[in-house]
Amino acid sequence: MSHDIIVPLGVPHSDRYRGVCDGGIDDEDWSEFTEVRRYTNAFIIQDGKILLGYKKRGYGQGLWNGFGGKVEPGESSLQAAERELEEEAGIRAQLRLAGTLFFIDAKVPWAFHIDIFVAHTFTGEIIETDEMRPQWFCAQMAEDTEDPEVARLPQIPYDRMWADDIYWMPQLLRDTPFAGRMDFAKNGTLRKWWVAKVVN
Numbered sequence: 715m716s717h718d719i720i721v722p723l724g725v726p727h728s729d730r731y732r733g734v735c736d737g738g739i740d741d742e743d744w745s746e747f748t749e750v751r752r753y754t755n756a757f758i759i760q761d762g763k764i765l766l767g768y769k770k771r772g773y774g775q776g777l778w779n780g781f782g783g784k785v786e787p788g789e790s791s792l793q794a795a796e797r798e799l800e801e802e803a804g805i806r807a808q809l810r811l812a813g814t815l816f817f818i819d820a821k822v823p824w825a826f827h828i829d830i831f832v833a834h835t836f837t838g839e840i841i842e843t844d845e846m847r848p849q850w851f852c853a854q855m856a857e858d859t860e861d862p863e864v865a866r867l868p869q870i871p872y873d874r875m876w877a878d879d880i881y882w883m884p885q886l887l888r889d890t891p892f893a894g895r896m897d898f899a900k901n902g903t904l905r906k907w908w909v910a911k912v913v914n
């Protein structure tokens with residue numbers, strides 16, 4: 715029953731959460747926070763493949779991720795997501811909100827509210843930029859893929875992504891809305907996580 719679900723601080727309260735996947739150190743509390751900053755992260759998922767970018771510099775350097783960054787003053791998160799996608803991958807897309815995540819990184823003095831966006835089509839030519847090197851990955855099990863070109867793509871590199879991604883990305887790939895919270899320790903390990911599907 716939804717009323718049995720304990721929603722971590724930072725995640726909006728709702729009676730529409732189901733199928734919680736959580737883990738980490740049970741007897742530790744979620745970290746406190748005083749400031750929340752808004753970020754975006756956008757993914758193109760098309761014909762069984764997903765576009766990720768290799769972060770070449772800055773926060774998350776060396777990891778594969780969606781395209782995104784800070785919401786600037788005066789912007790909506792959708793506007794920020796569309797701007798960041800164009801700045802980092804050279805393409806434009808009509809993005810749709812897919813999920814919302816709340817992160818704490820003990821190395822950073824603010825909490826991250828990240829709106830995750832998705833689109834299934836885009837315009838323009840995908841380009842490498844100063845910040846990101848885009849690449850397609852197979853978004854299905856290779857044996858389920860009928861298109862041989864997609865089957866030849868590398869699988870999603872979860873071992874070279876933020877450690878929380880493996881818990882919510884399956885919902886993104888299934889087009890199921892989701893919400894979650896993740897706390898990272900100072901040494902970079904994922905200390906505690908909580909992800910729920912959001913039903914209508």
Ligand SMILES: Nc1ncnc2c1[nH]c(=O)n2[C@H]1C[C@H](O)[C@@H](COP(=O)(O)OP(=O)(O)OP(=O)(O)O)O1
Nearest residue numbers: 753754755772773774781782783784817828876878
């Ligand atoms: N834990 C986790 N999982 C998945 N994605 C992320 C995290 N933490 C994160 O911060 N992110 C995402 C959210 C954003 O898309 C980026 C971080 O944005 P950043 O590159 O710092 O913001 P920009 O505005 O592009 O920064 P500069 O252009 O100023 O360098 O990672």
